[in-house]
Amino acid sequence: MESTSFIQEENKIASFNRIAVLKKEISKVIIGQEYMVDRILIGLLTGGHILLEGVPGLAKSLVANTIAKVIGVDFKRIQFTPDLLPADILGTEIYKPNTGEFVIKKGPIFSNFIIADEINRAPAKVQSALLEAMQERQVTIGDTTYPLEKPFLVIATQNPLEQQGTYPLPEAQQDRFMLKLKIEYPNKAEEREIIGRFTREDSSEPEVNEILSRADILEMRTQIDKVYVDSNIEEYVLDIVFKTREASAHIVCGASPRASINLIKAAKGKAFIDGRNYVVPDDIKALAYDVLRHRIILSYEAEADNMTSEDVIAAILEQVNLP
Numbered sequence: 001m002e003s004t005s006f007i008q009e010e011n012k013i014a015s016f017n018r019i020a021v022l023k024k025e026i027s028k029v030i031i032g033q034e035y036m037v038d039r040i041l042i043g044l045l046t047g048g049h050i051l052l053e054g055v056p057g058l059a060k061s062l063v064a065n066t067i068a069k070v071i072g073v074d075f076k077r078i079q080f081t082p083d084l085l086p087a088d089i090l091g092t093e094i095y096k097p098n099t100g101e102f103v104i105k106k107g108p109i110f111s112n113f114i115i116a117d118e119i120n121r122a123p124a125k126v127q128s129a130l131l132e133a134m135q136e137r138q139v140t141i142g143d144t145t146y147p148l149e150k151p152f153l154v155i156a157t158q159n160p161l162e163q164q165g166t167y168p169l170p171e172a173q174q175d176r177f178m179l180k181l182k183i184e185y186p187n188k189a190e191e192r193e194i195i196g197r198f199t200r201e202d203s204s205e206p207e208v209n210e211i212l213s214r215a216d217i218l219e220m221r222t223q224i225d226k227v228y229v230d231s232n233i234e235e236y237v238l239d240i241v242f243k244t245r246e247a248s249a250h251i252v253c254g255a256s257p258r259a260s261i262n263l264i265k266a267a268k269g270k271a272f273i274d275g276r277n278y279v280v281p282d283d284i285k286a287l288a289y290d291v292l293r294h295r296i297i298l299s300y301e302a303e304a305d306n307m308t309s310e311d312v313i314a315a316i317l318e319q320v321n322l323p
Contacts, residue, residue, distance in 0.1 A: 015220055016275035021211055022070055028206040029066045031197065032190035036063055039181050039290060040155065042269035044071075045220050048178025048262060049134050049154040051119075051169075051294060055161060058183045064115045064155050071217060072210040073112035073151065080122035086129035093142045104141055109133050112149055112214070116156040120166040130154070131173050151217045171253070171297055178262045179287075180294035220272070227268040228278040232323035237263050237284060239320045244292065250302035250312055255295040263291045281322050289313050 019041070026037055036052070040063060043050045052060050061077060068075035078089060091107035108114065109130070116130060133139050134154050138147045156177070158169070174180065186194065212220075237260055245254030267283040274283075293309040302312065 015223060015272070018212060018216070019273055025070045025208050025211050026063075026066050028208055030059060030063055031193050032186045033059055033063060033183075036060070036181060036183055037067070038270075038273065039179055040064065040067060040153075041273060042266050042287075043155075043178055044151060044153050044217065045224055045272065046178070046265045046269040047151070047153075047221065048265060048269075049156070049176065051174065051177040051180040052155060052157045052183055053160050053180065054157070054183030055159060058185065060155075060157050060183060061115055061117065064113060066208060068113040069208050070210060071212045071214070073214055073217075074149075075113045075115075076108040076111040077115045077117060078108050079117050080119050080126070082121060082123065084122045084126050086126055089126065089130055090133065090139050091141050102142065104144070104146075106141075106146070107139075109139060110146070110148065112151055112153070114154045116154060118158060119156040120158045120168055123167055124170075127167065127169060127173060130156075131176050135176055151214060151221075171294075174294040175256055175258055177294065178266060179290040181290055182293070224268050224272045226277070227271050229264060229268065230279070230323070233267075233279050233281065233284065234264065236281060236320065236323045237267075240284070240288060240292075240316060243316045243320055244296055244312075248299075250299055250305070250307055251296055252299045253297040255292055259291055259295050263287060266291060285317060288317060 022041075023037065030037060036059075040050060042048070044067070054060060065075055065077075087107065089107050089109050091105050091110070093102040094105050095102050119127060119130070133148065137152055138145050140146075158166075185191075241255050241257075241260045241263070243254075244251060244259075263284060264279075266287045267279045270283045270287060271277070271279045289310055292313050296309050296312060298307065298309060298312065
């Protein structure tokens with residue numbers, strides 16, 4: 001028994017060290033944006049998809065592409081447009097006249113790492129096709145169902161400023177994303193470093209090395225499943241989520257049970273990345289905004305009072321007692 005515990009501790013330390021090396025490798029290309037990198041790693045290691053909201057030019061695609069390179073997986077970027085069709089994402093059957101047979105041409109969804117750029121620019125039927133594949137982790141083309149490869153992670157982006165000609169994601173569809181991140185501008189020091197890197201004579205993108213393999217990611221997922229969550233922490237999560245469902249002047253509809261599940265899963269992922277095999281209340285508080293902001297529907301009164309989802313979540317965290 002002691003030998004097994006020792007091996008588990010050794011594995012935890014080794015994994016933490018490899019995550020640290022992974023982050024250092026990513027920082028060769030990405031300046032700042034630690035929050036985004038950490039949350040994407042949490043999604044990758046726990047199997048949760050991520051919705052990014054931020055103006056163009058904040059390195060959303062670059063972060064995803066860089067992470068895909070350092071873990072040695074396939075990466076595809078899908079630019080969503082109003083004329084996109086479900087078959088453009090999923091794939092289709094193509095008839096071959098010379099053989100009289102249909103062959104399958106798989107779409108870009110058959111990759112490990114996908115960035116769905118400006119997902120709110122595509123019609124609802126295209127959004128639904130992607131989100132169904134995300135949920136079921138399989139795609140049906142013709143009469144055949146194909147499982148998607150593991151690991152499988154979708155990072156969708158949307159621009160909060162441009163609403164003309166867009167198809168906003170319904171709340172039920174947003175609920176399928178584990179986390180919704182609000183990406184901020186870099187600070188002045190970070191932007192100065194960005195300017196220096198991309199305006200000098202040799203401004204080519206630095207090469208990054210593969211640090212983890214697909215097998216490593218799947219092994220880490222197994223380790224994360226074993227991260228300990230005390231019953232008091234579970235009760236704390238339930239108190240937060242149930243607070244969103246109480247009658248309130250500012251909330252029309254509270255968070256679904258997916259919020260409770262994803263808050264626990266994300267907290268386990270954060271604990272693992274931080275080198276712990278147990279979840280602490282601060283993990284829950286740190287991730288509550290990312291898990292809940294797209295799952296709470298605010299009332300007109302909240303909008304009239306200029307309250308945001310973040311304001312409501314902050315108030316809830318103040319009201320719920322720490323374990």
